[in-house]
Amino acid sequence: DGGITQSPKYLFRKEGQNVTLSCEQNLNHDAMYWYRQDPGQGLRLIYYSQIVNDFQKGDIAEGYSVSREKKESFPLTVTSAQKNPTAFYLCASGLTGANYGYTFGSGTRLTVV
Amino acid sequence: QKEVEQNSGPLSVPEGAIASLNCTYSDRGSQSFFWYRQYSGKSPELIMFIYSNGDKEDGRFTAQLNKASQYVSLLIRDSQPSDSATYLCAVGVNRDDKIIFGKGTRLHILP
Numbered sequence: 468d469g470g471i472t473q474s475p476k477y478l479f480r481k482e483g484q485n486v487t488l489s490c491e492q493n494l495n496h497d498a499m500y501w502y503r504q505d506p507g508q509g510l511r512l513i514y515y516s517q518i519v520n521d522f523q524k525g526d527i528a529e530g531y532s533v534s535r536e537k538k539e540s541f542p543l544t545v546t547s548a549q550k551n552p553t554a555f556y557l558c559a560s561g562l563t564g565a566n567y568g569y570t571f572g573s574g575t576r577l578t579v580v
Numbered sequence: 581q582k583e584v585e586q587n588s589g590p591l592s593v594p595e596g597a598i599a600s601l602n603c604t605y606s607d608r609g610s611q612s613f614f615w616y617r618q619y620s621g622k623s624p625e626l627i628m629f630i631y632s633n634g635d636k637e638d639g640r641f642t643a644q645l646n647k648a649s650q651y652v653s654l655l656i657r658d659s660q661p662s663d664s665a666t667y668l669c670a671v672g673v674n675r676d677d678k679i680i681f682g683k684g685t686r687l688h689i690l691p
Contacts, residue, residue, distance in 0.1 A: 498677075507588075509681055509682060509684060510624075510668070510681045517677065557623055557624070561679075563677065564674060565611070565612055565672025565673055565678055566611065566631070566672060566674065567612075568612075568626045568670070568672075568679065569626075570626070571625070574622070574623045
């Protein structure tokens, strides 16, 4: 079955640590996206990529980094520079353009301990 | 700044009634419109999309689009407790290759 897989489902980070969230899709989508969702808040775009080896900053990129070495994979690293990383992180993928909607992964809940 | 506005709710609707969720958008260049359902603690799921003015029906769901008024709505007929969720309106602007999400409306179906 085609889909988009995020791992891990839950992640705990100590102060000063970098952590990497995985996102893999087998939908043959060119575009991939990372969003952050805080309780009671909407989706905020962190980074997006529309083609392999290229990505752009979203609205809240500070303290995050990404790579897009393969079409199927778009990992997100939450660095120690991100001062308030506790949130629900959602990865999405879609066909290039804005006509078809996005498919979301099941999310990773990151907590700072 | 392109915006998609929704009433945050909660919107409480008795079981069996029609739930009406509304959304306005600011960019007249918007060409595609989506409704996502998000259960608490889960990820958003696409339930409807519409591109042309008018109504589009799928089972108990009807999406309505009025581009002149920059308004899109979602009607849920015969509301069930399982419809209780947050509904996100999303708008696509082709020239930007982006979809902009509203903050969502919380819907509570009263048994």
